[in-house]
Amino acid sequence: MKQIWNERYKDQEFAYGKTPNLFFKEWLPKFETGTILMPADGEGRNGVFAAQLGWKVTSFDLSEEGQSKALQLARERYVSLEYIVGDLEQLAFKEETFDAIGLIYAHFPGNQKSAFHRKLHTWLKPGGIIIFEAFSKQHLQYVKSDPRVGGPKDIHQLYSKEEISADFKHYETVLLAEEEILLNEGKFHIGKGSVIRFIGKKKASR
Template identity: 50%
Template sequence: MWDERYSKQEFVYGTEPNLFFKEQLEKLKPGKILLPAEGEGRNAVFAAKLGWNVSAFDLSLEGKKKALKLADENKVTIDYQLGELPKLDYQKDQFDVIALVFAHFNVKIRSNYHKLLASYLRKDGFIIIEAFSKKNLEYRIKNPKIGGPRDLESLCSIEEFKRDFKNFDIIELEEKEVELNEGLFHIGIGSVVRFVGRKK
């Protein structure tokens, strides 16, 4: 599905960073950042332009091609790997920040992925997450252009983030209605969960 979506000529989620991610990253001193499920690279390129050492991964070769093209156009470098998280060679305590922007992993692996990602974060490092909430299903029915998973179990909740990131101080954790304007597939009003935590 993702290769098909990303094979379009246009950047399907746009080339500008996600606004919540942008707002949070601009508060932090640049270091090493990991961006899982990074797709076409809009957030990775933004981070690199701020001076971050950027690592990213996705399952989509087409997404990687467009991300590297966008990086080249912006005269920055990103390390972009293809594959599933457990098979990639990231290390414990490697990163200062990990950011999940609409990275909706399959529910069977999601909790394990969250915990594995947390292990890659150094002490006092930050996790930044914006994900569609379970309420977004109602918004999607009214307006399919808002995007997001079509099934309830693939959507996220505050309780899930509290459970999966127990060893984090919560800086921000809320479910809220937002208006998105990201390319072709995140258009309109939807419901998200936003989480910023610092690893203890």
């Protein structure tokens, strides 16, 4: 998997562009700045955007090539971020470290994604925010019609509203929707697709 992403990110051109995901761009400014974790941040377009808004950003991804591009983009935008190369299974942060987590097209193996979400949950402070957008299980139909839209071909890596509700059951749901959208993100997310969008606020522990 690491090799796949290094291959994708090694070109000079940014695979998904330099501008942030539109949903992330819409929602992140609604919240007070603080610390934010950006899993699977790739070439850093979303992490760098968060840094431009004043967030203290920690990004991670499997790809060294992604890290290099993200740090390049950060220099171009005159901001800084911490970028860790590694697998989520091996990463460890203190509990309740972050004020927000941005999960933008963070597709994990089907047998691990719920466990990964639970792990991320422990790193978020009570009252912290999750901003989530990823392809829905319905998206496979869109990929068959137009492969340019991208996304996993394994249905178990895709999401449903029911899965998100279960994985983030300790959250106040601000938004949870399945939507058809038109993507124009670099050369690997082009065309019509189906996504799950979720904004959740972590409830205080009892």
